[in-house]
Amino acid sequence: MPMPRWEPEQIEQLLAQSEPQQLMLHAQPLVGALGMDALCVTVRLHVAAHEPLVHHHSSVSAAWDKRYVAEHFINIDPTVAKCHQSCMPQPWDDDLFNEATHLREVAAEHGIDFAHGWSQSVHDHRHNSTVLNVFRRQRRVDISELYENGARVMWLCHTLHNALCKHHLAKLSSTPAPNLSLRELQVIQKYDELTSAKLVAKALSMSLSTVNFHMGNVRRKTGAKTTMSALNYLRYHGLLEQPPRSGKGL
Numbered sequence: 001m002p003m004p005r006w007e008p009e010q011i012e013q014l015l016a017q018s019e020p021q022q023l024m025l026h027a028q029p030l031v032g033a034l035g036m037d038a039l040c041v042t043v044r045l046h047v048a049a050h051e052p053l054v055h056h057h058s059s060v061s062a063a064w065d066k067r068y069v070a071e072h073f074i075n076i077d078p079t080v081a082k083c084h085q086s087c088m089p090q091p092w093d094d095d096l097f098n099e100a101t102h103l104r105e106v107a108a109e110h111g112i113d114f115a116h117g118w119s120q121s122v123h124d125h126r127h128n129s130t131v132l133n134v135f136r137r138q139r140r141v142d143i144s145e146l147y148e149n150g151a152r153v154m155w156l157c158h159t160l161h162n163a164l165c166k167h168h169l170a171k172l173s174s175t176p177a178p179n180l181s182l183r184e185l186q187v188i189q190k191y192d193e194l195t196s197a198k199l200v201a202k203a204l205s206m207s208l209s210t211v212n213f214h215m216g217n218v219r220r221k222t223g224a225k226t227t228m229s230a231l232n233y234l235r236y237h238g239l240l241e242q243p244p245r246s247g248k249g250l
Helices: 008-015 020-033 062-070 078-083 101-109 143-173 182-194 197-203 208-222 227-236
Strands: 038-045 053-058 116-123 129-136
Touching: 008 020, 020 038, 020 053, 020 143, 038 078, 038 143, 053 062, 053 143, 062 101, 078 116, 078 129, 116 143, 129 143, 182 197, 182 208, 182 227, 197 208, 208 227
Parallel strands: none
Antiparallel strands: 038 053, 038 129, 116 129
16 A cells, blocks of 8 residues: 655645644644544643643544543543553554543544544653544554554654644743742742752851741742742743842842
8 A cells, every 4th residue: 555645735734833723624634644534632731830731632623622621531531641651653452442431422422433543642851742643433553554654643743742832832921920029039049059948048148037938939929839840930931040130129
């Protein structure tokens, strides 16, 4: 069987997209050329001082995408569990969805049939991950088909991962940075350098209780439970790279 052909225009149109709906619309013909009926993508973003953020997009139903996130289906989705520790393609078998009947039943209500297909994942250096599922209603995927089309599905997974992460992270980056006082910023920057409250107190000629007071304020303002999470949050907003301005602050 000859390799399925993707037209250059199809690829260019996909690469030009940034909105999730348009990405799914232009990815659908590509998976169709591979003999698949549909695709869905689960993106999990790890952002400092936040619980992991989950986004789900499919080429079939926007209502299903919203329900997947609202009802936390990622916690019972076996395709995500299978791909959590591996970037190898995961072909589906008869037993894969045995313990996820509720997920399958709800998906069927929205016209999605997890019958025959496989999953591909990608993980980046920020620990963000994407799982791409390509599937069809009829005809089981055999190993030769997986080998033949695996590289294309992997490329598609990487492309969608990059575009969707960029889209969703751009929305997060538009949130205002925490309003720290000069002293709070000075203390947390020094802690980032020395990693010890006692050393910070000595370096800044402050009492340990004062250092802990300012660090507590930083955690409160960033919504972080730990100082390291607060540091990651501030680093995300680019505040740790800015040296404290002169003056004692508040």
